Amino acid sequence: MGMDINTKKLKKNAFRVSKERGIGAARIRVPGGYLDAEILGMVQEISQTYGNGYVHLTTRQGFEIEGIRFEDMEAINKKLQPIIEKLEINQEEPGAGYPASGTRNISACIGNNVCPFANYNTAELAKKIEKKVFPNDLHFKIACTGCSNDCAKARMHDFGIIGMTMPQYDPSRCVSCQACIKGCRSLSVDALRMENYKIVRDTEKCIGCGVCITKCPTRALTRSKKKYYKLAIMGRTGKRNPRLGKDFLVWADEENIIKIILNTYRFVKEYISPNAPGGKEHIGYIIDRVGFEEYKKWALDGVELMPETILNDCIYWDGIHFDNQGK
């Protein structure tokens, strides 16, 4: 009997068709790249039982278990169940494996669990977003990064969430040591200066990276109670026009960012090309076609920004154009 497999269904189930006939790979998404080490043992077991003993650590912080045979998919899905449960992945049918793969794993840098530069818990936010958007077949890439260093390469995502903090300055604790000024100059954007022995922050220039706060020896500079984020949108890699995402919101809050992401799913459903291969079209190309003004209308539906949030009304993306070279 010939091998009869619905590849569309298989892909949706987070398996991959490989270049070797009859052999695929099982993909495990790990939101925020943060997991109980126990899961590593489970991955090992699946790999050694059903795969070829090798695992690829994916660029989006998942595992890809290589060399699995398509006839084992059901058995593997059973083995994936405790992993899915431990990672608290939304799932409609227990035991049936991952329910979708279009919306990619929400990746994150290590964040404030470890990194002194980070401005928030990136894995926590990644999980929170995952809970809201997954499962979904639409091709969305979202990443959370702790600060403007952007170790998660959030700017190459449809939605790059970059942690910020608003420096709070208590002049009565400041000893004019200038560590903050030197820190901002050498590690960031040179937004600080001293006037009359006190620190003045150029609010137009400041990117809210928080470096100055980590340098202050007296706690004259501290983090804002509120957590802030930059939302950079529509960055991408790819064959036609790779480009960096541009700031849509600066000094934004978590709730509105999630709202905008959810609104974007509705926008894509409305405007995605009916001819999109595999039902997937990068959101950025849809916006290029439909126009940013139209996107903005959809994205900001029901969004009430905080007074300090800066909204960029017009965005032009550039990047490298391989699609119209010489034109």
Added chain:
Amino acid sequence: MGYQLTKTQMDELFRELSETYDLYAPVLMKGEGCFSETDVVRYGKVTSPDEIVWDRKSDYSYKETLLPINETLFYFTEDTASVPQGPKRDRLVFLRSCDLYGVKRLDEIYLKNGFSDYYYARIRERTKFVLMGCGTPCKSGFCVSMGTNRAENYDLYIKPDGELGYADCRCGELEEYFRKAGAVEARVVPDYAEENREQVTLPKKLSNESFTREIWNEYGARCIGCGRCNFVCPTCTCFTMQDVFYRDNEKAGERRRVWASCQVDGYTDIAGGISFRKTQGERFRFKVMHKIYDYEKRFGYPMCVGCGRCDDVCPEYISYSNCINRLAKEEEE
């Protein structure tokens, strides 16, 4: 007199005390640490025992309650100068045994070293000290080695203990508050640290010869000159002067004194562009020698009280206590 109080009486005591005194105590400043979602314990005003952090040594010492980080000495115009008023209320400062020994060092420098400093004296006169116990000694302190673990010159000792509270009052003025709160008399002895995890042996043969030790170069290469060790220290007393001319009218302004650090650039700069201790190694040497040698030569006891805060705060993990032990060990060899 010693007292036992119920929780309600403790709250009442604090309420009553707050009527007359400003209470300064270690407080948890949530999210105000160096890094995201880290806290810092430093001094703030309180009105109840629950606001105080009892179970952890403060990251920054009580020092700022006696010696403000920024203090305006006087305001000036073209032809007048006026001194701002001192504190309007008496204050109670909650601190540990090592810190109370620190107060002795501040007094030595600001009250007894030639003349009495007007600004320090006027705050100091209005301050009483409330000892916090160290039944569970802090991790980094070495008060026992420094002989600063049993401070007895407190005005008040207070210890909350679940639903009860204990106090030992040695200040006549404060006794009435206990009577008002309805406290019952009891025998109360402060919890003192009997033993520390860290033990320090002071080198005994330091001299100007010690200047050339290799050890200073090693620390100099590691220290980034941030000054944190000085700012957290209960015994660092240095300040610098700042004359500020107001930007809207440069004919008026103020003179401030502001905490200074011997580790930070600019500390030894003088007119003519001269600077005395240029390298970080020289500065580190100066700090260590000042704490355990120079001060002692002048006043007869070391400056350092062994609170261990400088070890806790150093971003480069330089341990001053370890440095002292190394100096002592080098002497043996």
